[in-house]
Amino acid sequence: MLALERYLTLYNRFAGAPGAGATAEASLEQVAEALFCTERNAKLVIRKLTEEGLIDWQAGRGRGNRSQITFREDREKLLLDLSRRYAEDGEYNKAFHLLQSYGEGTGANEKFMEWMSGSFGFRRQPGKEADVLRLPIFKTIMTLDPADFVYSLCSHMIQQIFDRLVLLDESTGQIKPAIAHYWEHNEDATVWTFHLRKGVLFHGGHELTAEDVVFTAERLRNGGKRNSWIMRSLEQVEAVSERIVRFRLVRPNWLFLKYASSNVMAILPAGLLGLSEEQFWKLPSGTGPFQIDEWKDGRLLLGANPHYYQSRAHLDQVEIVHVPQTEAIKAGMTSWQQLICDPTLRDVTAENGWIQIESRSLCTSLLSWNMKKAGPQRSETFRRIVNRLIDRHAMIRELSGYRDFPARGFFPELLGAHEPETDSLGPDEASRLLLEAGYDGTPMSLCSHPGHAEDVNWIADRCRRAGIPVEVRIEAPYTIHHVLDEIDLLFHALVFPEEDVSLIEGCEQEGSFLKELMSPELSIWTMESFDQALASEDPASRKAIYTAIEERLKGEAQVHFVLHMKFHTDYHPSLKGVRINSLGWIDFKDIFRT
Template sequence: MLTIERYLTLYGRFASELGAGAAAEASIEQVAEALYCTERNAKLVLRKLTEEGFIEWKAGRGRGNRSHITFREDREKLLLDLSRQYAEDGEYNKAFHLLQTFGEGTAANEKFMEWMSGSFGFHKQLGKEADILRLPITRVIMTLDPAECVFSFDSHVIQQIFDKLVVLEENTGRILPGIAHDWECNEDATIWTFHLRKGVLFHDGTELTASDVVFTMERLRSGKLNSWIMRSLGKVEAVSNRIVRFHLNRPNWLFLKYACSNVMAILPSGLLGQSEELFWKRPVGTGPFQIEEWTSGRLLLGANVHYFQGRPHLDQVEIVPVPPNEALKGRMVTWQQLICDPKQQAVTVENGWIKLESKNVCTSMLSWNMQRKGPQQSELFRRIVDQLLDRKLMIRELEGYRYLPANGFFPESEPSTSVTPPNDTPIPPDELRKLIARHGFDQFPVTLCAHTVHSADAFWIQKQCMAYGIEVKVRIEGQETIHSVFDEVDVTFHSLVFPEDEVSLIESCEQDNSFLKRLMTPELSAWTIERFDEALAFKNSPDRMAIYAEIEERLRGEYQVLFLLHNRFYTDYHPTLKGVRINSLGWIDFKHIWRA
């Protein structure tokens, strides 16, 4: 394969315009330069390519006689063949790298993605009764460590590999048994006791005990991104092999919901004697799927046949990260369609497809960087930008999953579809322009940061502001970099999902790497934490919700956060696919899917 890559390198350097079959002038010095090697090695490469029939090399002899190289193989065909071979070997990242490096000026990318689409979806393994689901995902998995997880897709995969003490039933809000089959707390919710099931096995066959729970919680509280969830923990103890007791420093009537969070997924004690680095290369949990392979090119999950909640119907799930630009250029169909059959007809009701809508939503917002100098330090400026963003117009123009203007974190708390803060009179458009000019807000460019998936929203906001003279520079960042640029941007567009409703809200304000906490003023951050502690002391939900409303009101009233839209999760599936359900993170749960 290295030989073919060298052939493609030389082809691109000398024959990209001439094509296969034509003779191109090429000196040994030029060949060595193209291959980044010595002239001696260049001669060896040319000899090998000649012996294998890829090229014909005619060395120029005598003064004034130039050397010529004839490329015999078609570049596009070679690219496709090698890319497919990489993909069939599970080395998808090599395939995409090859296409990105050598595919310019060819249709190789489009043809490869068309071929790939045919390999995605449901398949039966030849010679075995094995059901395999292969999905393309246009994002990378940043971590599978629950204590360090930030992104929703990472959390979704964590949910496939690990289990929690208890589970939040999404449709009813009930707390169901997980690793713990029973639990109780004292009168003021400062002591919580969990009784563990027998026979819960980690993927290596080790039985889970109370010591694994204690280890997990002690590790979680030790300076991790998600240590916020253990902030009130005094101590956690193993009363016996089957009983774990949490002692809290203050009342927390939400602690049972805390225990439903993927953040508190249970790890094996001591990480099975491995170092942190080694363990997280192939982590072991008790969940419905176990990791069979994890590389930069794919994640291969196999069914946990001993799963205590029932074996998954699928035998394998293969998740393939596809570069977003390659998916776009290749017009790759969505993973929602591929879970059924890439050869199905168009995704329409007329063709038998069913649209499934999640009851959970994510809420998009703008968070101003109050740690950075700039016009955003002016409440008037923040108020002006808030008014420039017509949420209903944003929904009409961008469409898609956007469905309701946001007045706060949760749609059910919306007093109306109006997004104008109470007692705030809208400023007429002409007056807005005068205010912007009078205060010099048109003199200072504002840098707006957004994740790649929110590009359309960011550029829409830019357009609205620019129409009134406010210069906005859009900075699009991927998962790998977006949390590292806080100090360099003035405002960030982001969205929050609420898989554990109230708990997720608290997390969004307390997690050290969250947009809300990092960008708001330290004084406001400390105040929100104090208010959350007050809320946790209330047993009844309406009392807690009243405090959350106060927090929302302050964020909204000071314009430190501009609530924008509530967004729905959808998927389309064909009736031949059974067990489809969208979880609160916006993804399909693999455990329940099966093919009729």
């Protein structure tokens, strides 16, 4: 395949747009320059390409006479064939890199994406009687480390590979046994004891014990990880016996069972099986319903865990393919939600038998001001005017999609959620108020990742119409943290798979946008308020504290709540066991095809 890539490099450099049969002048020196090699190696490449019938090379005779190179293969066809071969071998990153490098001016990208779309969905692997689900994702899986993840995509994949001590039943809100079959606590919720199941095996085959739980908790507390917040009140964790583990806390935590059900506390093997952090996370081992068969080149391949203690998955394999978002948008690729069945059934209409379901949980979008940076946002009046410029109902009407209704807090309100806001501002009125407030026209930077590009551009337009110059910065999810000091306002979203714990995580997680951008004084007060909530056994008292946190955030206008969004999916009734989990994904374990 290397020879074909070199052919494409020379084609792009010398032939330009013409198809097969194009002839161009090229000196040996120019060929070496195009291939980033010596002239000696350039001769070897030319000989190889000539032998394979890809080019004709006619050496120039005499001083000053250039050689001629004739390209015998059509660039688009060759590029498409080579990209498909890479994809069929599971080397998706190479395929997309090839298309991005050589595809300009051809239809190869669009044809490749059309071919890719047809390869997604549910299918039975020929000759093996294996049920395989192949899905595209448009964001990168940043990490599979429970102690270090941020995004819901990573959390969902972690949930497939690892298990927790207990599970939260999303439909009832009740805690159910998982790795632990029984638990107990003392009177003030400072000591929690878990009794572990026998026969829970890691994917490598060895049995889980209390030492694995101790290692996981200690790693969270002492590892300086992004999610170390969850062990902030841990005083001691000990293996009482091989099957009993005890947590001692420095302060009461009546939500500790929910902590234990969080993907952050997914149980790892003690000592990471003797491997370094880098080695282990290349192919991590857990106790979950799926094990990693391969993770590289833009592909995560999950195989059913045949020894899973809560019954084997119906699917034999799940293949997750990373498709660059820019390519997916250009090609109009259907999202994974519409590709969970036979690709020939992708005409998603009720008339064709498709069924739509939505998640019980939701995602809330927010705007967080950078209170640690000088700029117009240091004025509370300015922040309030910008908030009033954002007419949530107009935003929903004009952008539609997954945007459901305006947000006035972290969680949906029971009453009045769909009523129009009465205090939104038009651009002329906002301009007048900004002038009265002394705003001098200082430009403002508004940042988000590509998934929120429509939202931030809509908000930026509203601000510009009121006389606020706005620079929109679209950053990849993994680079936003590197530019937080440079921006004035961030559009982001929180997913709430579980209300209490998810809210605490959103405010306390290391690197959390809420925590990083709010004033230090407000951040400290928020953490102290959460400690009060955890010490209360009464859910109503905890809710009152969360409301007080919301009200202070709104009162100081450091954070603006924008929209609530629900997760939806469509599926064909030939696929059974489909449901959207609290992270906005379908659970792979229970899916099967009739």
